[in-house]
Amino acid sequence: xxxxxxxxxxxxxxxxxxxxxxxxxxxxxxxxxxxxxxxxxxxxxxxxxxxxxxxxxxxxxxxxxxxxxxxxxxxxxxxxxxxxxxxxxxxxxxxxxxxxxxxxxxxxxxxxxxxxxxxxxxxxxxxxxxxxxxxxxxxxxxxxxxxxxxxxxxxxxxxxxxxxxxxxxxxxxxxxxxxxxxxxxxxxxxxxxxxxxxxxx
Amino acid sequence: xxxxxxxxxxxxxxxxxxxxxxxxxxxxxxxxxxxxxxxxxxxxxxxxxxxxxxxxxxxxxxxxxxxxxxxxxxxxxxxxxxxxxxxxxxxxxxxxxxxxxxxxxxxxxxxxxxxxxxxxxxxxxxxxxxxxxxxxxxxxxxxxxxxxxxxxxxxxxxxxxxxxxxxxxxxxxxxxxxxxxxxxxxxxxxxxxxxxxxxxx
DNA sequence: CTATAATAAGTGAGCGCTCACTTACTCTGG
DNA sequence: CCAGAGTAAGTGAGCGCTCACTTATTATAG
Numbered sequence: 199x200x201x202x203x204x205x206x207x208x209x210x211x212x213x214x215x216x217x218x219x220x221x222x223x224x225x226x227x228x229x230x231x232x233x234x235x236x237x238x239x240x241x242x243x244x245x246x247x248x249x250x251x252x253x254x255x256x257x258x259x260x261x262x263x264x265x266x267x268x269x270x271x272x273x274x275x276x277x278x279x280x281x282x283x284x285x286x287x288x289x290x291x292x293x294x295x296x297x298x299x300x301x302x303x304x305x306x307x308x309x310x311x312x313x314x315x316x317x318x319x320x321x322x323x324x325x326x327x328x329x330x331x332x333x334x335x336x337x338x339x340x341x342x343x344x345x346x347x348x349x350x351x352x353x354x355x356x357x358x359x360x361x362x363x364x365x366x367x368x369x370x371x372x373x374x375x376x377x378x379x380x381x382x383x384x385x386x387x388x389x390x391x392x393x394x395x396x397x398x399x
Numbered sequence: 400x401x402x403x404x405x406x407x408x409x410x411x412x413x414x415x416x417x418x419x420x421x422x423x424x425x426x427x428x429x430x431x432x433x434x435x436x437x438x439x440x441x442x443x444x445x446x447x448x449x450x451x452x453x454x455x456x457x458x459x460x461x462x463x464x465x466x467x468x469x470x471x472x473x474x475x476x477x478x479x480x481x482x483x484x485x486x487x488x489x490x491x492x493x494x495x496x497x498x499x500x501x502x503x504x505x506x507x508x509x510x511x512x513x514x515x516x517x518x519x520x521x522x523x524x525x526x527x528x529x530x531x532x533x534x535x536x537x538x539x540x541x542x543x544x545x546x547x548x549x550x551x552x553x554x555x556x557x558x559x560x561x562x563x564x565x566x567x568x569x570x571x572x573x574x575x576x577x578x579x580x581x582x583x584x585x586x587x588x589x590x591x592x593x594x595x596x597x598x599x600x
Numbered sequence: 601c602t603a604t605a606a607t608a609a610g611t612g613a614g615c616g617c618t619c620a621c622t623t624a625c626t627c628t629g630g
Numbered sequence: 631c632c633a634g635a636g637t638a639a640g641t642g643a644g645c646g647c648t649c650a651c652t653t654a655t656t657a658t659a660g
Contacts, residue, residue: 204624204639226514228429232616242641247617313427313514315574325575352588359581360589363568367560370567373516374526380560387553388561391592405605405658433650443607445652454650 211249214239219260223307227257227314257314258323264307265327271297272331276338283348283393286338287386294365295382298372309369332358351397364389412450415440420461424508428458428515458515459524465508466528472498473532477539484549484594487539489587495566496583499573510570533559552598565590 205213217238221230232253236243250256275289298305314320335358342348364385371380406414418439422431433454437444451457476490499506515521536559543549565586572581 207639210639224517226429226517229517231614241639243616244618244642245640248639253616309513309516311514312510312571312574313512315510316426316430321575325577328575329577355580356585356588359568359572359585362571363564363589366567366571367564370513370563371560373513374522374529376526376530379556384557384560387557388564388593392589408605411605432648442605444650445608446606448651449605 207249210241210245214241214246214249214256215259215263218256219264219307220301220303222257222260222310223303223305226310254317254319257311258319260307261311261320261323261327264304265330267304268327268331269334272334276334283342283395284390287389287393290361291382291385291389294368294385298368302372305369306373308365309373328362332362335361347395349392349394349397352392357392360389360392408450411442411446415442415447415450415457416460416464419457420465420508421502421504423458423461423511424504424506427511455518455520458512459520461508462512462521462524462528465505466531468505469528469532470535473535477535484543484596485591488590488594491562492583492586492590495569495586499569503573506570507574509566510574513567529563533563536562548596550593550595550598553593558593561590561593 214235217240218230218235221235221238224230225234232243232246235253235256236246239246246256250259271293275286275293278286311320311324315324332355336355339348339354339357343350343354367380368382368385371377415436418441419431419436422436422439425431426435433444433447436454436457437447440447447457451460472494473491476487476494479487512521512525516525533556537556540549540555540558544551544555568581569583569586572578
């Protein structure tokens with residue numbers, strides 16, 4: 199799990215970040231104490247403060263790295279540009295399902311930060327993180343429309359936001375324990391009308 | 400604002416509840432201190448504890464009353480059973496927009512509780528609150544399908560959950576300040592394919 | 601008069617964060 | 631090559647403050 203030996207500043211920072219994201223996701227921002235965060239990373243509390251000036255700064259760094267992870271994941275899925283939109287949507291949700299299935303606490307992180315949006319800095323970081331990914335998605339959708347493989351009577355950024363909503367919904371369903379009602383298959387069904395080729399009458 | 404005089408136990412409880420919901424919504428559960436909650440209700444901290452055994456119990460009571468409010472609102476909109484689904488969806492989001500516009504902190508409450516779902520009691524209350532409203536919606540949608548005014552190739556409970564997701568998305572958009580991208584009109588556009596009469600080919 | 605609505609004035613626990621210090625590694629002059 | 635000065639990584643203990651919650655007391659509607 200956590201490394202025992204002394205490591206480079208950068209490596210240590212990475213360990214702290216990934217463990218902190220998991221802890222924040224599992225417990226929420228306020229229930230995650232600095233002592234807990236330190237323990238999870240296998241270091242002392244004091245060391246946390248040599249890497250991040252405050253607990254809040256640590257959270258924001260987690261948001262950034264979470265955003266990067268999502269961005270990379272999306273890019274990997276969307277890079278096969280010749281793909282049929284339906285297939286792409288499929289693999290999007292499959293990937294989503296895997297992510298949520300294997301590391302639930304990482305994805306719960308996405309819900310946790312919603313409660314801290316009153317804070318200006320956290321809100322700014324969250325907004326940047328989401329918009330960046332929305333823009334990536336939107337560009338891909340736009341390409342699909344231009345190539346004529348995606349219906350063009352709905353603005354692509356709208357579909358992107360729909361996907362954000364579906365992601366939230368899925369996380370919520372998982373945490374509430376109602377995945378029997380709202381599963382990956384359901385997500386696909388709800389997105390399907392927007393990733394067809396034909397425009398609606 | 401807050402009543403000054405001595406009032407009946409029930410009335411005082413209502414004042415505390417509604418003010419607490421607003422404060423929780425504005426600040427989040429943990430940032431809302433008991434002293435703040437008391438001040439908002441115009442009473443002493445100690446009195447809070449004569450009405451609710453703990454801060455957590457107060458939150459749960461807020462969740463319940465929030466659920467009731469939504470339930471009543473939905474019932475009012477859905478009671479006109481002869482309505483066209485499109486129109487109903489319209490007024491749903493119009494109502495939603497008004498609610499969000501006039502009392503944003505009440506609706507932010509919906510986001511805030513998402514971060515506290517790790518707690519068993521809070522999760523149970525939230526789940527009950529959501530499922531109750533989902534069931535109400537689902538019954539109305541089912542009636543629409545049976546009467547043939549709503550496409551019947553999508554399970555009604557799925558559409559209900561979609562609406563939950565859209566509600567979340569809208570709240571998020573409002574709090575992030577991206578309502579220029581995701582507004583009530585956008586919500587309607589995203590729901591439209593599911594509230595048409597015709598089945599998709 | 602009295603039941604109870606209401607409060608003023610606490611208290612202990614736990615939190616974020618810091619300080620003074622140790623341990624492990626790296627580099628360089630002789 | 632290597633002693634040991636210099637530095638970066640790391641820590642245990644605890645301070646100050648805030649918070650959820652309590653106790654002891656007063657005020658008033660019926």
